[in-house]
Amino acid sequence: MSTIENQAAFLTAVKARPLQVGPAPMPTPQGSEVVVQVHSAALNPIDPAIQYMGILVPADGYPYVPGYDLAGVVHAVGPDNTRFKVGERVTGLRSEGSALGGFQLYAIPSIAAKIPDHVTFNEGSVLGLGMTTAAYSLFEKTTLALDLPKPGGNKPNGKILLVWGGASSVGACAIQLAKAAGYTIAATASAKNFDLLREIGAEYVFDYNKDGVVDDIVDTLKDKGDMAGVFCAIARPDSVLLQCAAVSGRLGGRRHVGTARPLGFPPIADWPEGIEVSDCMPGESFKSGVVPAIWGDWLEGALADGSMKCKPPYEVVGRGLDAVQGAVDLMGKGVSAKKLVVEIAQ
Ligand SMILES: NC(=O)c1ccc[n+]([C@@H]2O[C@H](COP(=O)([O-])OP(=O)(O)OC[C@H]3O[C@@H](n4cnc5c(N)ncnc54)[C@H](OP(=O)(O)O)[C@@H]3O)[C@@H](O)[C@H]2O)c1
Incomplete structure:
Protein backbone atom coordinates (compact mmCIF):
# COMPACT_ATOMS: atom_id res chain seq x y z
CA MET A 1 0.00 0.00 0.00
CA GLY A 128 -8.22 34.11 -2.96
CA LEU A 129 -6.66 37.06 -1.17
CA GLY A 130 -7.41 39.71 -3.79
CA MET A 131 -11.11 38.86 -3.86
CA THR A 132 -11.45 38.56 -0.09
CA THR A 133 -9.62 41.87 0.49
CA ALA A 134 -11.81 43.61 -2.07
CA ALA A 135 -14.95 42.08 -0.54
CA TYR A 136 -14.06 43.41 2.91
CA SER A 137 -13.48 46.95 1.64
CA LEU A 138 -16.58 47.04 -0.52
CA PHE A 139 -19.23 45.28 1.52
CA GLU A 140 -18.61 45.57 5.26
CA LYS A 141 -20.92 47.93 7.19
CA THR A 142 -17.81 49.75 8.47
CA THR A 143 -16.31 50.19 4.99
CA LEU A 144 -18.03 51.21 1.75
CA ALA A 145 -21.14 49.22 2.72
CA LEU A 146 -22.11 48.50 -0.90
CA ASP A 147 -24.91 46.06 -1.71
CA LEU A 148 -23.67 42.49 -1.93
CA PRO A 149 -23.90 40.76 -5.32
CA LYS A 150 -26.61 38.13 -5.38
CA PRO A 151 -26.42 34.85 -7.30
CA GLY A 152 -27.10 35.72 -10.94
CA GLY A 153 -26.05 39.36 -10.37
CA ASN A 154 -27.95 42.49 -9.35
CA LYS A 155 -29.83 44.96 -11.55
CA PRO A 156 -27.80 48.12 -12.37
CA ASN A 157 -28.45 50.73 -9.67
CA GLY A 158 -26.99 53.77 -11.45
CA LYS A 159 -24.47 54.47 -8.69
CA ILE A 160 -20.80 54.90 -9.55
CA LEU A 161 -17.83 53.34 -7.76
CA LEU A 162 -14.32 54.53 -8.57
CA VAL A 163 -11.70 51.77 -8.17
CA TRP A 164 -8.21 53.29 -7.99
CA GLY A 165 -5.66 50.66 -9.05
CA GLY A 166 -8.00 48.51 -11.12
CA ALA A 167 -5.15 46.47 -12.69
CA SER A 168 -3.97 45.21 -9.31
CA SER A 169 -5.20 41.88 -8.06
CA VAL A 170 -7.37 43.47 -5.39
CA GLY A 171 -8.62 46.11 -7.82
CA ALA A 172 -9.52 43.64 -10.59
CA CYS A 173 -11.59 41.64 -8.12
CA ALA A 174 -13.20 44.82 -6.73
CA ILE A 175 -14.28 45.92 -10.21
CA GLN A 176 -15.98 42.58 -10.85
CA LEU A 177 -17.60 42.26 -7.43
CA ALA A 178 -19.02 45.79 -7.54
CA LYS A 179 -20.15 45.43 -11.14
CA ALA A 180 -22.00 42.21 -10.24
CA ALA A 181 -23.58 44.10 -7.33
CA GLY A 182 -25.10 46.58 -9.80
CA TYR A 183 -22.66 49.51 -9.66
CA THR A 184 -21.26 51.42 -12.62
CA ILE A 185 -17.48 51.20 -12.51
CA ALA A 186 -14.84 53.83 -13.13
CA ALA A 187 -11.24 52.71 -12.65
CA THR A 188 -7.63 53.88 -12.89
CA ALA A 189 -4.62 51.97 -14.27
CA SER A 190 -1.72 52.56 -16.61
CA ALA A 191 -3.04 53.08 -20.15
CA LYS A 192 -1.55 49.74 -21.31
CA ASN A 193 -4.06 48.01 -18.97
CA PHE A 194 -7.21 49.80 -20.16
CA ASP A 195 -8.32 46.75 -22.21
CA LEU A 196 -8.19 44.59 -19.09
CA LEU A 197 -10.25 47.13 -17.11
CA ARG A 198 -12.89 47.21 -19.84
CA GLU A 199 -12.92 43.41 -20.19
CA ILE A 200 -13.77 43.03 -16.50
CA GLY A 201 -16.49 45.64 -16.49
CA ALA A 202 -15.13 49.18 -16.09
CA GLU A 203 -17.15 51.75 -18.05
CA TYR A 204 -14.83 54.74 -17.49
CA VAL A 205 -11.04 54.32 -17.45
CA PHE A 206 -8.34 56.82 -16.45
CA ASP A 207 -4.53 56.76 -16.54
CA TYR A 208 -3.29 57.51 -13.02
CA ASN A 209 0.15 58.43 -14.42
CA LYS A 210 -1.26 61.50 -16.20
CA ASP A 211 -1.00 64.95 -14.64
CA GLY A 212 -4.46 66.23 -13.88
CA VAL A 213 -6.01 62.76 -13.55
CA VAL A 214 -8.17 63.89 -10.61
CA ASP A 215 -9.59 66.75 -12.71
CA ASP A 216 -10.22 64.32 -15.60
CA ILE A 217 -12.11 61.93 -13.34
CA VAL A 218 -14.21 64.68 -11.80
CA ASP A 219 -14.99 66.28 -15.19
CA THR A 220 -16.01 62.93 -16.69
CA LEU A 221 -18.07 61.59 -13.81
CA LYS A 222 -19.72 64.72 -12.40
CA ASP A 223 -22.97 64.31 -14.32
CA LYS A 224 -23.00 60.51 -14.72
CA GLY A 225 -24.74 59.44 -11.50
CA ASP A 226 -24.48 59.36 -7.69
CA MET A 227 -21.13 58.34 -6.26
CA ALA A 228 -21.23 55.21 -4.08
CA GLY A 229 -17.68 55.99 -2.92
CA VAL A 230 -14.08 55.35 -3.91
CA PHE A 231 -12.09 52.17 -3.35
CA CYS A 232 -8.31 52.61 -3.29
CA ALA A 233 -6.84 49.19 -4.01
CA ILE A 234 -3.32 50.61 -3.56
CA ALA A 235 -2.25 50.73 0.08
CA ARG A 236 0.60 53.20 -0.29
CA PRO A 237 1.92 55.86 -0.74
CA ASP A 238 -0.44 58.23 1.07
CA SER A 239 -0.41 60.55 -1.96
CA VAL A 240 -2.54 57.97 -3.84
CA LEU A 241 -5.07 57.87 -1.02
CA LEU A 242 -5.18 61.67 -0.98
CA GLN A 243 -6.00 61.65 -4.71
CA CYS A 244 -8.92 59.32 -3.93
CA ALA A 245 -10.05 61.66 -1.15
CA ALA A 246 -9.88 64.61 -3.55
CA VAL A 247 -12.14 62.81 -6.05
CA SER A 248 -14.56 61.82 -3.32
CA GLY A 249 -14.74 65.33 -1.90
CA ARG A 250 -15.35 66.94 -5.28
CA LEU A 251 -17.85 64.41 -6.63
CA GLY A 252 -19.91 64.09 -3.46
CA GLY A 253 -22.44 61.31 -3.01
CA ARG A 254 -21.11 58.92 -0.37
CA ARG A 255 -17.88 60.63 0.73
CA HIS A 256 -16.03 57.48 1.78
CA VAL A 257 -12.69 56.07 0.64
CA GLY A 258 -12.37 52.35 1.33
CA THR A 259 -8.75 51.26 1.19
CA ALA A 260 -6.59 48.13 0.99
CA ARG A 261 -4.42 49.47 3.84
CA PRO A 262 -4.19 46.93 6.64
CA LEU A 263 -6.00 48.00 9.83
CA GLY A 264 -3.48 49.51 12.20
CA PHE A 265 -1.53 51.49 9.58
CA PRO A 266 -0.72 55.04 10.80
CA PRO A 267 -3.32 57.74 10.02
CA ILE A 268 -2.90 59.47 6.64
CA ALA A 269 -1.40 62.94 7.11
CA ASP A 270 -3.48 65.88 5.79
CA TRP A 271 -6.61 63.76 5.30
CA PRO A 272 -9.38 66.19 4.34
CA GLU A 273 -12.26 66.83 6.73
CA GLY A 274 -15.63 65.41 5.78
CA ILE A 275 -14.31 62.32 3.95
CA GLU A 276 -14.59 58.98 5.75
CA VAL A 277 -11.79 56.48 5.32
CA SER A 278 -11.74 52.78 6.18
CA ASP A 279 -8.87 50.32 6.26
CA CYS A 280 -8.97 46.60 5.69
CA MET A 281 -8.77 43.33 7.62
CA PRO A 282 -10.14 40.63 5.31
CA GLY A 283 -10.06 37.96 8.04
CA GLU A 284 -12.89 39.81 9.84
CA SER A 285 -15.25 39.12 6.93
CA PHE A 286 -15.38 35.44 7.86
CA LYS A 287 -17.42 36.43 10.94
CA SER A 288 -19.51 39.24 9.44
CA GLY A 289 -21.16 37.13 6.75
CA VAL A 290 -19.44 38.85 3.80
CA VAL A 291 -17.06 35.95 3.10
CA PRO A 292 -19.85 33.34 3.23
CA ALA A 293 -21.99 35.53 0.93
CA ILE A 294 -19.22 35.86 -1.64
CA TRP A 295 -17.41 32.51 -1.41
CA GLY A 296 -20.46 30.46 -0.46
CA ASP A 297 -23.44 31.97 -2.30
CA TRP A 298 -22.08 33.92 -5.25
CA LEU A 299 -18.64 32.86 -6.53
CA GLU A 300 -19.36 29.42 -8.01
CA GLY A 301 -22.24 30.70 -10.15
CA ALA A 302 -20.29 33.81 -11.15
CA LEU A 303 -17.33 31.72 -12.33
CA ALA A 304 -19.69 29.40 -14.18
CA ASP A 305 -21.53 32.21 -16.02
CA GLY A 306 -18.35 34.26 -16.61
CA SER A 307 -19.41 37.30 -14.59
CA MET A 308 -16.35 36.65 -12.40
CA LYS A 309 -13.19 36.19 -14.44
N1 LIG B 1 -5.22 44.83 4.00
C1 LIG B 1 -4.92 43.63 3.55
O1 LIG B 1 -5.11 42.62 4.23
C2 LIG B 1 -4.40 43.46 2.15
C3 LIG B 1 -4.51 42.23 1.51
C4 LIG B 1 -4.04 42.13 0.19
C5 LIG B 1 -3.45 43.23 -0.41
N2 LIG B 1 -3.32 44.38 0.28
C6 LIG B 1 -2.69 45.57 -0.35
O2 LIG B 1 -3.47 45.89 -1.48
C7 LIG B 1 -2.64 46.45 -2.49
C8 LIG B 1 -2.90 45.69 -3.78
O3 LIG B 1 -2.45 44.35 -3.65
P1 LIG B 1 -2.40 43.46 -4.95
O4 LIG B 1 -2.03 42.10 -4.60
O5 LIG B 1 -3.65 43.69 -5.69
O6 LIG B 1 -1.18 44.19 -5.71
P2 LIG B 1 -0.58 43.95 -7.14
O7 LIG B 1 -1.49 43.15 -8.00
O8 LIG B 1 0.82 43.49 -6.96
O9 LIG B 1 -0.54 45.46 -7.67
C9 LIG B 1 0.14 45.76 -8.85
C10 LIG B 1 -0.66 46.84 -9.59
O10 LIG B 1 -0.70 48.03 -8.82
C11 LIG B 1 -1.00 49.08 -9.72
N3 LIG B 1 -0.54 50.36 -9.17
C12 LIG B 1 0.64 50.62 -8.60
N4 LIG B 1 0.68 51.94 -8.22
C13 LIG B 1 -0.52 52.48 -8.58
C14 LIG B 1 -1.08 53.80 -8.46
N5 LIG B 1 -0.40 54.81 -7.93
N6 LIG B 1 -2.33 53.98 -8.91
C15 LIG B 1 -3.02 52.97 -9.47
N7 LIG B 1 -2.54 51.71 -9.62
C16 LIG B 1 -1.29 51.48 -9.18
C17 LIG B 1 -0.24 48.73 -11.00
O11 LIG B 1 -1.07 49.16 -12.05
P3 LIG B 1 -0.53 49.38 -13.55
O12 LIG B 1 0.20 48.13 -13.90
O13 LIG B 1 -1.76 49.61 -14.33
O14 LIG B 1 0.39 50.56 -13.49
C18 LIG B 1 -0.07 47.19 -10.92
O15 LIG B 1 -0.76 46.52 -11.93
C19 LIG B 1 -1.20 46.33 -2.02
O16 LIG B 1 -0.83 47.61 -1.54
C20 LIG B 1 -1.29 45.30 -0.89
O17 LIG B 1 -0.32 45.51 0.08
C21 LIG B 1 -3.79 44.53 1.53
Whole structure:
Protein backbone atom coordinates (compact mmCIF):
# COMPACT_ATOMS: atom_id res chain seq x y z
CA MET A 1 0.00 0.00 0.00
CA SER A 2 1.42 3.41 -0.91
CA THR A 3 1.40 6.17 1.68
CA ILE A 4 0.89 9.67 0.35
CA GLU A 5 3.35 12.12 1.85
CA ASN A 6 3.15 15.85 2.18
CA GLN A 7 5.93 18.33 1.45
CA ALA A 8 6.08 22.08 1.98
CA ALA A 9 8.27 25.12 1.29
CA PHE A 10 9.16 26.28 4.81
CA LEU A 11 10.23 29.65 6.12
CA THR A 12 12.32 28.15 8.91
CA ALA A 13 12.98 31.33 10.93
CA VAL A 14 12.38 35.08 10.74
CA LYS A 15 13.75 36.44 7.41
CA ALA A 16 15.40 33.06 6.61
CA ARG A 17 16.17 32.34 2.97
CA PRO A 18 15.94 30.43 0.83
CA LEU A 19 12.70 28.66 1.74
CA GLN A 20 13.48 25.04 2.66
CA VAL A 21 11.53 22.31 0.90
CA GLY A 22 10.97 19.24 3.05
CA PRO A 23 8.50 16.80 4.55
CA ALA A 24 5.41 18.30 6.23
CA PRO A 25 2.63 16.75 8.30
CA MET A 26 -0.20 15.34 6.19
CA PRO A 27 -3.19 17.48 7.25
CA THR A 28 -6.27 15.75 8.66
CA PRO A 29 -9.53 17.64 8.08
CA GLN A 30 -11.57 18.44 11.20
CA GLY A 31 -15.25 19.50 11.25
CA SER A 32 -16.15 20.96 7.87
CA GLU A 33 -12.55 21.43 6.69
CA VAL A 34 -11.25 20.09 3.40
CA VAL A 35 -7.75 18.99 2.46
CA VAL A 36 -6.81 20.20 -1.02
CA GLN A 37 -4.09 18.69 -3.15
CA VAL A 38 -2.58 21.94 -4.38
CA HIS A 39 -2.08 22.12 -8.15
CA SER A 40 -1.42 25.85 -8.45
CA ALA A 41 -0.46 28.52 -5.93
CA ALA A 42 -0.45 32.25 -6.71
CA LEU A 43 1.77 34.94 -5.21
CA ASN A 44 0.74 38.09 -3.35
CA PRO A 45 2.79 41.13 -2.24
CA ILE A 46 2.45 39.87 1.33
CA ASP A 47 4.58 36.77 0.51
CA PRO A 48 7.87 38.64 -0.01
CA ALA A 49 6.91 41.08 2.78
CA ILE A 50 6.62 38.20 5.26
CA GLN A 51 9.99 36.77 4.29
CA TYR A 52 12.00 39.96 3.73
CA MET A 53 10.57 42.07 6.56
CA GLY A 54 9.81 39.37 9.10
CA ILE A 55 6.24 40.62 9.60
CA LEU A 56 2.95 38.90 10.52
CA VAL A 57 4.39 35.60 11.78
CA PRO A 58 4.69 35.45 15.58
CA ALA A 59 8.10 34.51 17.00
CA ASP A 60 6.80 31.06 17.90
CA GLY A 61 5.11 30.67 14.47
CA TYR A 62 8.16 29.13 12.74
CA PRO A 63 8.62 26.95 10.82
CA TYR A 64 5.98 28.68 8.73
CA VAL A 65 4.58 27.69 5.35
CA PRO A 66 3.78 30.83 3.34
CA GLY A 67 1.27 31.09 0.49
CA TYR A 68 -2.26 32.50 0.44
CA ASP A 69 -3.89 31.59 -2.87
CA LEU A 70 -4.32 28.06 -4.15
CA ALA A 71 -6.34 25.85 -6.46
CA GLY A 72 -6.45 22.09 -6.62
CA VAL A 73 -8.47 18.97 -6.00
CA VAL A 74 -10.31 18.02 -2.82
CA HIS A 75 -8.32 15.16 -1.33
CA ALA A 76 -10.25 14.60 1.92
CA VAL A 77 -13.22 16.14 3.73
CA GLY A 78 -13.95 16.54 7.43
CA PRO A 79 -16.81 14.63 9.10
CA ASP A 80 -19.18 17.67 9.06
CA ASN A 81 -18.53 18.67 5.49
CA THR A 82 -21.69 18.75 3.38
CA ARG A 83 -20.47 20.99 0.58
CA PHE A 84 -17.49 19.29 -1.06
CA LYS A 85 -16.72 15.83 -2.37
CA VAL A 86 -13.34 14.20 -2.81
CA GLY A 87 -12.12 14.83 -6.35
CA GLU A 88 -13.86 18.19 -6.85
CA ARG A 89 -11.82 21.06 -8.28
CA VAL A 90 -11.64 24.11 -6.01
CA THR A 91 -10.04 27.50 -5.42
CA GLY A 92 -9.11 28.44 -1.87
CA LEU A 93 -7.44 30.84 0.54
CA ARG A 94 -5.00 29.94 3.33
CA SER A 95 -6.21 29.61 6.90
CA GLU A 96 -5.74 32.77 8.99
CA GLY A 97 -3.60 32.15 12.01
CA SER A 98 -2.37 28.76 10.78
CA ALA A 99 1.34 28.20 10.27
CA LEU A 100 0.52 26.11 7.20
CA GLY A 101 -0.25 27.96 3.95
CA GLY A 102 -0.59 27.17 0.28
CA PHE A 103 3.01 26.40 -0.66
CA GLN A 104 2.68 22.72 0.13
CA LEU A 105 1.40 19.64 -1.65
CA TYR A 106 -1.65 19.25 0.62
CA ALA A 107 -3.24 22.21 2.43
CA ILE A 108 -6.36 23.03 4.42
CA PRO A 109 -7.79 26.34 3.13
CA SER A 110 -9.94 28.48 5.43
CA ILE A 111 -12.46 28.86 2.64
CA ALA A 112 -12.95 27.23 -0.75
CA ALA A 113 -15.30 27.24 -3.72
CA LYS A 114 -15.72 24.87 -6.62
CA ILE A 115 -14.37 25.97 -9.99
CA PRO A 116 -16.12 25.00 -13.22
CA ASP A 117 -14.44 22.80 -15.84
CA HIS A 118 -13.54 25.73 -18.10
CA VAL A 119 -11.48 27.36 -15.31
CA THR A 120 -7.98 25.87 -15.09
CA PHE A 121 -6.14 25.44 -11.79
CA ASN A 122 -3.74 28.25 -12.74
CA GLU A 123 -6.68 30.58 -13.39
CA GLY A 124 -8.54 29.46 -10.28
CA SER A 125 -5.54 30.12 -8.05
CA VAL A 126 -5.51 33.89 -8.65
CA LEU A 127 -8.61 34.82 -6.68
CA GLY A 128 -8.22 34.11 -2.96
CA LEU A 129 -6.66 37.06 -1.17
CA GLY A 130 -7.41 39.71 -3.79
CA MET A 131 -11.11 38.86 -3.86
CA THR A 132 -11.45 38.56 -0.09
CA THR A 133 -9.62 41.87 0.49
CA ALA A 134 -11.81 43.61 -2.07
CA ALA A 135 -14.95 42.08 -0.54
CA TYR A 136 -14.06 43.41 2.91
CA SER A 137 -13.48 46.95 1.64
CA LEU A 138 -16.58 47.04 -0.52
CA PHE A 139 -19.23 45.28 1.52
CA GLU A 140 -18.61 45.57 5.26
CA LYS A 141 -20.92 47.93 7.19
CA THR A 142 -17.81 49.75 8.47
CA THR A 143 -16.31 50.19 4.99
CA LEU A 144 -18.03 51.21 1.75
CA ALA A 145 -21.14 49.22 2.72
CA LEU A 146 -22.11 48.50 -0.90
CA ASP A 147 -24.91 46.06 -1.71
CA LEU A 148 -23.67 42.49 -1.93
CA PRO A 149 -23.90 40.76 -5.32
CA LYS A 150 -26.61 38.13 -5.38
CA PRO A 151 -26.42 34.85 -7.30
CA GLY A 152 -27.10 35.72 -10.94
CA GLY A 153 -26.05 39.36 -10.37
CA ASN A 154 -27.95 42.49 -9.35
CA LYS A 155 -29.83 44.96 -11.55
CA PRO A 156 -27.80 48.12 -12.37
CA ASN A 157 -28.45 50.73 -9.67
CA GLY A 158 -26.99 53.77 -11.45
CA LYS A 159 -24.47 54.47 -8.69
CA ILE A 160 -20.80 54.90 -9.55
CA LEU A 161 -17.83 53.34 -7.76
CA LEU A 162 -14.32 54.53 -8.57
CA VAL A 163 -11.70 51.77 -8.17
CA TRP A 164 -8.21 53.29 -7.99
CA GLY A 165 -5.66 50.66 -9.05
CA GLY A 166 -8.00 48.51 -11.12
CA ALA A 167 -5.15 46.47 -12.69
CA SER A 168 -3.97 45.21 -9.31
CA SER A 169 -5.20 41.88 -8.06
CA VAL A 170 -7.37 43.47 -5.39
CA GLY A 171 -8.62 46.11 -7.82
CA ALA A 172 -9.52 43.64 -10.59
CA CYS A 173 -11.59 41.64 -8.12
CA ALA A 174 -13.20 44.82 -6.73
CA ILE A 175 -14.28 45.92 -10.21
CA GLN A 176 -15.98 42.58 -10.85
CA LEU A 177 -17.60 42.26 -7.43
CA ALA A 178 -19.02 45.79 -7.54
CA LYS A 179 -20.15 45.43 -11.14
CA ALA A 180 -22.00 42.21 -10.24
CA ALA A 181 -23.58 44.10 -7.33
CA GLY A 182 -25.10 46.58 -9.80
CA TYR A 183 -22.66 49.51 -9.66
CA THR A 184 -21.26 51.42 -12.62
CA ILE A 185 -17.48 51.20 -12.51
CA ALA A 186 -14.84 53.83 -13.13
CA ALA A 187 -11.24 52.71 -12.65
CA THR A 188 -7.63 53.88 -12.89
CA ALA A 189 -4.62 51.97 -14.27
CA SER A 190 -1.72 52.56 -16.61
CA ALA A 191 -3.04 53.08 -20.15
CA LYS A 192 -1.55 49.74 -21.31
CA ASN A 193 -4.06 48.01 -18.97
CA PHE A 194 -7.21 49.80 -20.16
CA ASP A 195 -8.32 46.75 -22.21
CA LEU A 196 -8.19 44.59 -19.09
CA LEU A 197 -10.25 47.13 -17.11
CA ARG A 198 -12.89 47.21 -19.84
CA GLU A 199 -12.92 43.41 -20.19
CA ILE A 200 -13.77 43.03 -16.50
CA GLY A 201 -16.49 45.64 -16.49
CA ALA A 202 -15.13 49.18 -16.09
CA GLU A 203 -17.15 51.75 -18.05
CA TYR A 204 -14.83 54.74 -17.49
CA VAL A 205 -11.04 54.32 -17.45
CA PHE A 206 -8.34 56.82 -16.45
CA ASP A 207 -4.53 56.76 -16.54
CA TYR A 208 -3.29 57.51 -13.02
CA ASN A 209 0.15 58.43 -14.42
CA LYS A 210 -1.26 61.50 -16.20
CA ASP A 211 -1.00 64.95 -14.64
CA GLY A 212 -4.46 66.23 -13.88
CA VAL A 213 -6.01 62.76 -13.55
CA VAL A 214 -8.17 63.89 -10.61
CA ASP A 215 -9.59 66.75 -12.71
CA ASP A 216 -10.22 64.32 -15.60
CA ILE A 217 -12.11 61.93 -13.34
CA VAL A 218 -14.21 64.68 -11.80
CA ASP A 219 -14.99 66.28 -15.19
CA THR A 220 -16.01 62.93 -16.69
CA LEU A 221 -18.07 61.59 -13.81
CA LYS A 222 -19.72 64.72 -12.40
CA ASP A 223 -22.97 64.31 -14.32
CA LYS A 224 -23.00 60.51 -14.72
CA GLY A 225 -24.74 59.44 -11.50
CA ASP A 226 -24.48 59.36 -7.69
CA MET A 227 -21.13 58.34 -6.26
CA ALA A 228 -21.23 55.21 -4.08
CA GLY A 229 -17.68 55.99 -2.92
CA VAL A 230 -14.08 55.35 -3.91
CA PHE A 231 -12.09 52.17 -3.35
CA CYS A 232 -8.31 52.61 -3.29
CA ALA A 233 -6.84 49.19 -4.01
CA ILE A 234 -3.32 50.61 -3.56
CA ALA A 235 -2.25 50.73 0.08
CA ARG A 236 0.60 53.20 -0.29
CA PRO A 237 1.92 55.86 -0.74
CA ASP A 238 -0.44 58.23 1.07
CA SER A 239 -0.41 60.55 -1.96
CA VAL A 240 -2.54 57.97 -3.84
CA LEU A 241 -5.07 57.87 -1.02
CA LEU A 242 -5.18 61.67 -0.98
CA GLN A 243 -6.00 61.65 -4.71
CA CYS A 244 -8.92 59.32 -3.93
CA ALA A 245 -10.05 61.66 -1.15
CA ALA A 246 -9.88 64.61 -3.55
CA VAL A 247 -12.14 62.81 -6.05
CA SER A 248 -14.56 61.82 -3.32
CA GLY A 249 -14.74 65.33 -1.90
CA ARG A 250 -15.35 66.94 -5.28
CA LEU A 251 -17.85 64.41 -6.63
CA GLY A 252 -19.91 64.09 -3.46
CA GLY A 253 -22.44 61.31 -3.01
CA ARG A 254 -21.11 58.92 -0.37
CA ARG A 255 -17.88 60.63 0.73
CA HIS A 256 -16.03 57.48 1.78
CA VAL A 257 -12.69 56.07 0.64
CA GLY A 258 -12.37 52.35 1.33
CA THR A 259 -8.75 51.26 1.19
CA ALA A 260 -6.59 48.13 0.99
CA ARG A 261 -4.42 49.47 3.84
CA PRO A 262 -4.19 46.93 6.64
CA LEU A 263 -6.00 48.00 9.83
CA GLY A 264 -3.48 49.51 12.20
CA PHE A 265 -1.53 51.49 9.58
CA PRO A 266 -0.72 55.04 10.80
CA PRO A 267 -3.32 57.74 10.02
CA ILE A 268 -2.90 59.47 6.64
CA ALA A 269 -1.40 62.94 7.11
CA ASP A 270 -3.48 65.88 5.79
CA TRP A 271 -6.61 63.76 5.30
CA PRO A 272 -9.38 66.19 4.34
CA GLU A 273 -12.26 66.83 6.73
CA GLY A 274 -15.63 65.41 5.78
CA ILE A 275 -14.31 62.32 3.95
CA GLU A 276 -14.59 58.98 5.75
CA VAL A 277 -11.79 56.48 5.32
CA SER A 278 -11.74 52.78 6.18
CA ASP A 279 -8.87 50.32 6.26
CA CYS A 280 -8.97 46.60 5.69
CA MET A 281 -8.77 43.33 7.62
CA PRO A 282 -10.14 40.63 5.31
CA GLY A 283 -10.06 37.96 8.04
CA GLU A 284 -12.89 39.81 9.84
CA SER A 285 -15.25 39.12 6.93
CA PHE A 286 -15.38 35.44 7.86
CA LYS A 287 -17.42 36.43 10.94
CA SER A 288 -19.51 39.24 9.44
CA GLY A 289 -21.16 37.13 6.75
CA VAL A 290 -19.44 38.85 3.80
CA VAL A 291 -17.06 35.95 3.10
CA PRO A 292 -19.85 33.34 3.23
CA ALA A 293 -21.99 35.53 0.93
CA ILE A 294 -19.22 35.86 -1.64
CA TRP A 295 -17.41 32.51 -1.41
CA GLY A 296 -20.46 30.46 -0.46
CA ASP A 297 -23.44 31.97 -2.30
CA TRP A 298 -22.08 33.92 -5.25
CA LEU A 299 -18.64 32.86 -6.53
CA GLU A 300 -19.36 29.42 -8.01
CA GLY A 301 -22.24 30.70 -10.15
CA ALA A 302 -20.29 33.81 -11.15
CA LEU A 303 -17.33 31.72 -12.33
CA ALA A 304 -19.69 29.40 -14.18
CA ASP A 305 -21.53 32.21 -16.02
CA GLY A 306 -18.35 34.26 -16.61
CA SER A 307 -19.41 37.30 -14.59
CA MET A 308 -16.35 36.65 -12.40
CA LYS A 309 -13.19 36.19 -14.44
CA CYS A 310 -9.92 34.98 -12.96
CA LYS A 311 -8.05 38.26 -13.43
CA PRO A 312 -5.49 39.70 -13.60
CA PRO A 313 -4.17 37.00 -15.95
CA TYR A 314 -1.69 34.51 -14.52
CA GLU A 315 1.88 33.85 -15.57
CA VAL A 316 3.48 30.54 -14.59
CA VAL A 317 6.91 31.34 -13.14
CA GLY A 318 7.93 27.86 -11.99
CA ARG A 319 6.98 24.28 -11.25
CA GLY A 320 7.25 22.41 -7.97
CA LEU A 321 7.96 23.62 -4.44
CA ASP A 322 11.61 24.31 -5.28
CA ALA A 323 10.39 27.11 -7.57
CA VAL A 324 8.55 28.99 -4.81
CA GLN A 325 11.56 31.04 -3.59
CA GLY A 326 12.20 32.35 -7.12
CA ALA A 327 8.52 33.24 -7.44
CA VAL A 328 8.57 35.09 -4.10
CA ASP A 329 11.61 37.05 -5.31
CA LEU A 330 9.89 37.93 -8.60
CA MET A 331 6.83 39.07 -6.66
CA GLY A 332 9.10 41.25 -4.53
CA LYS A 333 10.07 43.17 -7.67
CA GLY A 334 6.42 44.02 -8.37
CA VAL A 335 4.00 43.16 -11.18
CA SER A 336 1.72 44.95 -13.60
CA ALA A 337 -1.72 43.44 -14.20
CA LYS A 338 -0.38 39.96 -13.59
CA LYS A 339 -0.66 37.17 -11.07
CA LEU A 340 2.46 35.04 -10.66
CA VAL A 341 1.69 31.33 -10.30
CA VAL A 342 3.71 28.26 -9.34
CA GLU A 343 2.41 24.92 -10.57
CA ILE A 344 2.88 22.95 -7.36
CA ALA A 345 1.74 19.48 -8.42
CA GLN A 346 4.36 18.05 -10.81
N1 LIG B 1 -5.22 44.83 4.00
C1 LIG B 1 -4.92 43.63 3.55
O1 LIG B 1 -5.11 42.62 4.23
C2 LIG B 1 -4.40 43.46 2.15
C3 LIG B 1 -4.51 42.23 1.51
C4 LIG B 1 -4.04 42.13 0.19
C5 LIG B 1 -3.45 43.23 -0.41
N2 LIG B 1 -3.32 44.38 0.28
C6 LIG B 1 -2.69 45.57 -0.35
O2 LIG B 1 -3.47 45.89 -1.48
C7 LIG B 1 -2.64 46.45 -2.49
C8 LIG B 1 -2.90 45.69 -3.78
O3 LIG B 1 -2.45 44.35 -3.65
P1 LIG B 1 -2.40 43.46 -4.95
O4 LIG B 1 -2.03 42.10 -4.60
O5 LIG B 1 -3.65 43.69 -5.69
O6 LIG B 1 -1.18 44.19 -5.71
P2 LIG B 1 -0.58 43.95 -7.14
O7 LIG B 1 -1.49 43.15 -8.00
O8 LIG B 1 0.82 43.49 -6.96
O9 LIG B 1 -0.54 45.46 -7.67
C9 LIG B 1 0.14 45.76 -8.85
C10 LIG B 1 -0.66 46.84 -9.59
O10 LIG B 1 -0.70 48.03 -8.82
C11 LIG B 1 -1.00 49.08 -9.72
N3 LIG B 1 -0.54 50.36 -9.17
C12 LIG B 1 0.64 50.62 -8.60
N4 LIG B 1 0.68 51.94 -8.22
C13 LIG B 1 -0.52 52.48 -8.58
C14 LIG B 1 -1.08 53.80 -8.46
N5 LIG B 1 -0.40 54.81 -7.93
N6 LIG B 1 -2.33 53.98 -8.91
C15 LIG B 1 -3.02 52.97 -9.47
N7 LIG B 1 -2.54 51.71 -9.62
C16 LIG B 1 -1.29 51.48 -9.18
C17 LIG B 1 -0.24 48.73 -11.00
O11 LIG B 1 -1.07 49.16 -12.05
P3 LIG B 1 -0.53 49.38 -13.55
O12 LIG B 1 0.20 48.13 -13.90
O13 LIG B 1 -1.76 49.61 -14.33
O14 LIG B 1 0.39 50.56 -13.49
C18 LIG B 1 -0.07 47.19 -10.92
O15 LIG B 1 -0.76 46.52 -11.93
C19 LIG B 1 -1.20 46.33 -2.02
O16 LIG B 1 -0.83 47.61 -1.54
C20 LIG B 1 -1.29 45.30 -0.89
O17 LIG B 1 -0.32 45.51 0.08
C21 LIG B 1 -3.79 44.53 1.53
